[in-house]
Amino acid sequence: MIQNLNLDKTIEAWQPVANTIFVPHSEEEYQRLVKLLDNLIDQVGEDETHPLASMMDVIGVLIENYETHHVPEFR
Numbered sequence: 001m002i003q004n005l006n007l008d009k010t011i012e013a014w015q016p017v018a019n020t021i022f023v024p025h026s027e028e029e030y031q032r033l034v035k036l037l038d039n040l041i042d043q044v045g046e047d048e049t050h051p052l053a054s055m056m057d058v059i060g061v062l063i064e065n066y067e068t069h070h071v072p073e074f075r
Helices: 002-017 027-044 053-070
Strands: none
Touching (some): 027 053
């Protein structure tokens, strides 16, 4: 029961975030994430305690994954 409640809250919270954080499947989506990461770096900097630091980490991983699979110099 508690897990379902948490999942319901997660689903509700995810809807507004899904347009910002996603797995990129095209160059355009990749570029959107790169721009977002640049903005986050400007705001978060090196502050690991910043509320958006983990978001910055997640977006970095999504970008790295795309580059590994789609950008020749990263293969």
